[in-house]
Amino acid sequence: MAEYRQATVFDVAKEAGVSTATVSNVLNRRDVPLSEKTIRKVEEAAAKLGYRRNVMAASLSRRKTYEVGLLLPGFVGYYGLFAQQMERTAHKYGYHLSVFSTDMDSKVERRLLEKLLERRVDGLFCHGLAMSGDSARKVVNDGTPILFFNCWNELKHLAIGTVNLNVYQACVDAVVHLHEQGCRSFFYYGNKRAFATNEQRIHGFREGLRLTGGKHPADMIDVEDIAADDLAEWLAERSEDATPAGVMCFDDWKAFVCQNRLIEGGYDVPGRFKVVGINNEFVAGHSYPGITSFNVPYEHQADMSFRWMLTHLGEQAKLEAKGERPFSPPVAGGEVKIPLTLVERLSSR
Amino acid sequence: MAEYRQATVFDVAKEAGVSTATVSNVLNRRDVPLSEKTIRKVEEAAAKLGYRRNVMAASLSRRKTYEVGLLLPGFVGYYGLFAQQMERTAHKYGYHLSVFSTDMDSKVERRLLEKLLERRVDGLFCHGLAMSGDSARKVVNDGTPILFFNCWNELKHLAIGTVNLNVYQACVDAVVHLHEQGCRSFFYYGNKRAFATNEQRIHGFREGLRLTGGKHPADMIDVEDIAADDLAEWLAERSEDATPAGVMCFDDWKAFVCQNRLIEGGYDVPGRFKVVGINNEFVAGHSYPGITSFNVPYEHQADMSFRWMLTHLGEQAKLEAKGERPFSPPVAGGEVKIPLTLVERLSSR
C-alpha cells in the first residue's frame, strides 16, 4: 500500500459537493441545524473515501486535545488494574487516556511528563511521582491541571487535588480484625521506598494497636532491612507460640512473600501466624491459604478522579447533560479518601 | 494560572531576534549548518520563555508522528511487563509508544484501533487481537504497518510480520523435563479462549509425549471445563500414586492456581504432582514451592519487534548511524521465534 494518502475533509467535501465547514459540522454533530440530505451525502462520501479524522489537526485547531495523561510507576499488579479502569472511565467521559510507566525512575518520569505536556494533554493524573516537588513544579510550569493519587507529601501543593486510598483506615481495621481473631502480638511488614503511603500504613497500624487495648507486643519490619529468606525466623523469634501473631503487610505481594516464607519455614498459617495484605489482587484470592486483604473500588476511584478533573476543565455542562449531578470538588488541595473493604480469607481465620 | 498561553516558535524567534525557521532548525538539530551565536541566542530565548514544542503541530507539518501504538488484552502479568519493556525500547529508538488495553473486548479493540489510526501512528503492534481478520482488514485500510505478537492464525496476512514466543518448544521441553524428573503420566492444563496460542502449547505437549517414548497416560484439561475447586480431585482420579504426575500449565497463573488447589487438597507437590508454568512471573519465583517456569526474554523480544518495524518504516539509516547492523526482516508475513528458557524450581524437583 505505498503512499496511500488519507482522505481529508477537503476530499470529502468535494465528493459530497459541499464545503469543508459542512463536512466538519456533520461529522462533529454540533448544535447547528443540518438538512437530512446533506448529512447523508456527507456520510456517504466519508464512508466511500474511508475518511478518518486527523486528531492532530483537529486538536490543533480546537486548541483542546480531549486527551489526559496517566503516569504510573509500572503496570504490574494494582497499577495495571487501575490503568485499565482509568481507560474505561476516560472513554465513558469522552476522553482519551495515555498511560505511561515511569519505571520508578525520576529521569524517565521527567521525560514522560515533558512528552505529555508537549502533546498538550488537557489534564494529568500522577500516581507515585518519584521526583521532588520543586522538580515537578519546574516541569509543569503551565496551567495543566494535575491530580495526584496516593499522595500525602509536599507534591500536594502542585495539584488541583488528590485521591487517596484510605490505607490508614485499612491498617486500623486490619489490626482490629487480627485482634478479634485471637492475635496477641503484631507486626507490620512494610516498604520504606514507598514513602508517604508506607507512613500512612504505619500510622494506621499504630492506631489499630491503640484501639486494641494498647500493650501488645508489636514491631515493624521492612523489606529493605530483612531478607525474605530470613523473615520467617525473624518473626518466630519475636513472637510466642502460645497465641497467634498477626502480620499486616504493605500489600498482597508482600503478604504473599511473607506467607510463603512462613509456610516454607514450617510455621502454620493461620495457626501460628495470621497474614493480611492490601489490594485484594488475584494472588490473594488464589493462594493457599487464601490471603485476607482489602478490596479496592477501582471504578469508584477512577470515577471520582475523572469527575474532579473534568469539573476543573470546565466540563460540568457536559456531565450534567448526561444526567450526572454536578460534582463539587473539595477546596483546592483537598483530598478524596477512597475506603477499602476487608475481604476475609483463610490466612487470618 | 488562568490562561497562560504557551510560548510558540514565533515568540522564541522574536525574543531571540531571528526567524521561526532558524528556531526550528536550532531546536531540531538538523543537518543544516548554524552559527554558534544563533544557537545560543535561540536556546536562551527558549529557556527563558519556557518554550515547549507542540507535538501536534510538529507531527502535522512533518507528516510523521514518531508514535507507535501497542494494543494489549490487558496490563496484568506478562502483558504489563511486556508493555514496560516496549516503552523502554521505543524510547531507545526515538519513538513514543501509546499502549492501550482492549479488555479482551473486540468492540473496545476496534475503537482503540480507530483512535490510534486517527492519531496517525507510524506503526502498530497488536497482541492477541480478538476481532476477525476481516474486521481488522476493514479498520486498517490504510498503509499503516502492523506487527503481531503471538499470532498463528489468519491475522498473519494483515501484518508485516509476527513475533512469537516459542511456546511450542517450551511445552516440548517441559514434558521432557517432567519425564526426566520421574513423571510417568502427564496433563496439560490449558485455556481454550486463548485460541492459537493454546493450540501451540498443545502441539508442543503432544510432541513432548512422543519424544519421551510415546505411551504414557496423558490428558488435557481446560479451565472452562473443570472448575478450579474440582481440579485436584480430577487430577488425582486420573493418575496413580506410584509415580508422580506432571502438569504442564498454560501460564504461571494457571500453574499457581493448579498447584495451590493440589496442596489444598492434601496432595504433595512436587512429590505426588509436579507443576510447570510459563512466563516466569513474580508469582512463580515467590510461591512455595517455587514454580518451575520458562523465562521470557522481554528485551530481546521488544528489540526484535522494533527493529523490524523501523526497518519497515524506512529507518535503517538511523539504525545504522547508531552502529546497529541493519536488521534484515524475514519475507513478508514471516515469523520471528523467541526462545524461552527453562527455570527449574521446587515444583518439579
Next chain:
DNA sequence: TTGTATGCGTTATCAG
C-alpha cells in the same frame, strides 16, 4: 442551512 476565510504551531522549501 451552507460557504468563505482565517487561525492553530510547526516544518520544510526555497531564495537571499
Next chain:
DNA sequence: CTGATAACGCATACAA
C-alpha cells in the same frame, strides 16, 4: 548561514 512563506488538516466565526 538565515529569512519569508507555503503547506499540514481541521474547526469556527462570520457572511451569505
